[in-house]
Amino acid sequence: MIIPVILSGGSGSRLWPVSREHYPKQFLKLNSDTHSLLQETVLRLQGLPDCREPLIVCNEQHRFLVAEQLNSLGVPPARILLEKEGRNTAPALALAAMAALEVEDDPQLLVMPADHVIERPEAFLAAVSDGFSMVASGSLVTFGIQPATANTGYGYIRKGAPQGAGFSVSAFVEKPDAERAQQYLESGDYLWNSGIFLFRARQYLAELAEHAADILQSCETAYHNRSEDLDFLRVDNAAFGECRSDSIDYAVMERTRHAAVIPMDPGWNDIGAWDSLHDLKAKHANAEGNAIQGDVLLHASRNNFVRSESRLVAAVGVNNLIIVETDDAVLVADRDHAQDTKQIVNVLKSRK
Ligand code: GDD
Numbered sequence: 001m002i003i004p005v006i007l008s009g010g011s012g013s014r015l016w017p018v019s020r021e022h023y024p025k026q027f028l029k030l031n032s033d034t035h036s037l038l039q040e041t042v043l044r045l046q047g048l049p050d051c052r053e054p055l056i057v058c059n060e061q062h063r064f065l066v067a068e069q070l071n072s073l074g075v076p077p078a079r080i081l082l083e084k085e086g087r088n089t090a091p092a093l094a095l096a097a098m099a100a101l102e103v104e105d106d107p108q109l110l111v112m113p114a115d116h117v118i119e120r121p122e123a124f125l126a127a128v129s130d131g132f133s134m135v136a137s138g139s140l141v142t143f144g145i146q147p148a149t150a151n152t153g154y155g156y157i158r159k160g161a162p163q164g165a166g167f168s169v170s171a172f173v174e175k176p177d178a179e180r181a182q183q184y185l186e187s188g189d190y191l192w193n194s195g196i197f198l199f200r201a202r203q204y205l206a207e208l209a210e211h212a213a214d215i216l217q218s219c220e221t222a223y224h225n226r227s228e229d230l231d232f233l234r235v236d237n238a239a240f241g242e243c244r245s246d247s248i249d250y251a252v253m254e255r256t257r258h259a260a261v262i263p264m265d266p267g268w269n270d271i272g273a274w275d276s277l278h279d280l281k282a283k284h285a286n287a288e289g290n291a292i293q294g295d296v297l298l299h300a301s302r303n304n305f306v307r308s309e310s311r312l313v314a315a316v317g318v319n320n321l322i323i324v325e326t327d328d329a330v331l332v333a334d335r336d337h338a339q340d341t342k343q344i345v346n347v348l349k350s351r352k
């Protein structure tokens with residue numbers, strides 16, 4: 001039995017001004033006109049056999065957004081686990097594993113970030129299905145993407161011996177520096193970690209006990225003292241607040257001896273910043289390499305991403321720009337500086 005776990009705690013500050021603290025990117029229709037990234041994440045599971053209702057882990061301020069977005073799809077969540085303040089993905093997944101063990105004796109968890117785009121869900125589901133037997137025989141499976149650039153925002157996985165439909169993991173390096181990322185890319189031996197995982201709930205907790213016992217301890221206390229109303233499950237804020245903040249990548253995947261990777265090519269994109277959305281959309285766009293969303297007119301312009309939400313946006317003779325218009329803010333950025341949009345958000349936060 002599979003229980004999907006959807007991680008929805010991110011703030012998406014690099015996608016400002018559309019993504020906001022109260023309404024971050026996973027709740028927005030960034031890729032499609034009809035569904036948010038969270039809704040697309042839920043919908044792509046249709047057709048996966050033996051799949052139960054999803055568990056969502058999110059910040060408590062987004063609880064009604066999550067509930068409404070799932071209910072409008074007719075996919076009621078198993079539970080929505082609420083964090084007052086996130087402690088990154090290792091603790092969030094510990095809570096999810098504990099909640100999943102109340103649904104099933106020892107389910108497999110399919111962990112998915114709420115903010116990724118997957119263009120070919122059937123290729124994704126085929127890779128997931130390949131993972132079932134590997135997980136049953138004791139692996140923590142990640143799904144690997146052929147790297148295209150030396151991006152330092154990803155985990156890099158060194159393929160080991162063939163195992164099942166994939167490989168054992170001979171090294172997992174989370175967010176290497178630029179020099180190492182370049183070496184890994186050139187070696188041809190590494191895959192990017194997609195951030196999507198498949199493992200048994202009990203095994204994840206056992207790995208935490210071995211590699212991050214303090215995180216497990218804090219999460220056990222926080223979960224034990226939980227309160228529940230409707231679909232919402234609130235862990236004990238004081239105990240969870242004490243928990244060390246760490247990602248599954250550093251806390252478990254870099255340390256475990258049981259990691260395996262299945263390569264996949266489902267048109268994966270983690271929509272980290274506006275340039276990722278440009279890459280995704282420009283593939284299907286015109287010869288000039290522009291990708292536009294909304295009411296936009298361009299003349300003699302190439303390689304731009306322009307999104308308009310409330311007014312006509314026109315640009316003439318400009319190249320390599322990101323232009324994003326909303327009713328209260330406009331972003332103009334060089335495409336190569338798209339990652340730095342979060343610096344603007346930092347300044348805005350300090351003004352509050
Ligand atoms: N509930 C909850 N609580 N969710 C969280 C928290 C938290 O405290 N922190 C992050 N998340 C969610 C984010 O919303 C996102 O969906 C997912 O967990 C991954 O977190 P990111 O912060 O986006 O991680 P990353 O992009 O830096 O790195 C991860 O993903 C890369 C691929 O996109 C790693 O797994 C990398 O190894 C991987 O390459």
Ligand code: MG
Nearest residue numbers: 113195270272
């Ligand atoms: Mg991410």
